[in-house]
Amino acid sequence: MTWNPFSKDKDKETAQKSVDSTLQESEAQESKGHPTPKRKVAEQRNLHPLVPKNRKADRKAAKERIRKKEDEQYDAMRTGDVAHMPRLERDPAHIYVRDYVDARFNLAEYFIPAFFVIMILTMVVGFISQALYGIMMVLMYVYLIASVIDVVIMWHKLKKKLIEKFGEKSVAKGTRMASYAWGRALQLRRWRIPKPTSKKRGNWPK
Structure with missing residues (x-):
């Protein structure tokens, strides 16, 4: 074995570098307040499941939320609570x-009951009697035509306003x-949803 007079100095230098490296890592960990996690641990922390664990329960909960919201909105329309419609x-x-449709008398709103x-x-x-049968059919078509004309006149005035x-x-x-x-004019006034704001006709919107 060949004796090297500089080997001790070299060993001391290597040991000093190792100590310095260890100190730097310790200081870095202390500055962060926690040790640096391993790569595998860090990857596990960043993993988020793309699909919920219990999709059936999530769908059921979502449907219940939607149904609850729809029920609240329907109650608001039935009671006239505009803020929650x-x-x-x-x-x-x-x-x-x-308000305009509810304020006027509409022939069309009685068409369905009259039809039956x-x-x-x-x-x-x-x-x-076949003669009476023909008269009844004529009355039905006359009422239908009159209802259509009434709705057209209503929309012509309402559109301008x-x-x-x-x-x-x-x-x-x-x-x-x-x-x-048109759809609101076809409904009986007392059954309309949202509920009319006025109990009687004739209260025209401003």
């Missing part, structure tokens, strides 16, 4: 349409404002 029903233009009455009478009188108050955007294509007004 669906967003569409809170829209000022839609509120104006509801006429149909029953038609079946009864059909066995008695909506444009004056809310602008062209309130009746623009895609708003379905006409079908909203």
Whole structure:
């Protein structure tokens, strides 16, 4: 074995480097307040499951939340609580349409009850006289035509008022404002949802 006079110095230098490295790691850990985690541990911390563990329970909970919200909104429409109604029903233009339709007498709202009455009478009188049967059918079609004309007149006036108050955007294509007004006019006033704000007709919106 060859003796090297510088080997002790080299060993001392290596040992000193090892000590310095250990001290640096200790200082880094102390500065962070906790030891540096291993790579595997760090990866496990960052892992988040893409699929819930119990999807069935999550779906059930989501459905219950939706059902509860819908029930609350329906109760608000039934009681007239505008603040808790669906967003569409809170829209000022839609509120104006509801109040306008509720304020007037609409032939169309009695069409469905009248249709069933006429149909029953038609079946009864059909066995008695064909002439009476024809008269009943004519009455049904006359009432249908009159209801359609009444709804058209209502929308023609209401459309002008909506444009004056809310602008062209309130009746623009895609708003379905006409079908909203027609649908409400077809319902019996006492069964309308949202509930009319006034108990009697004639209270026109301003």
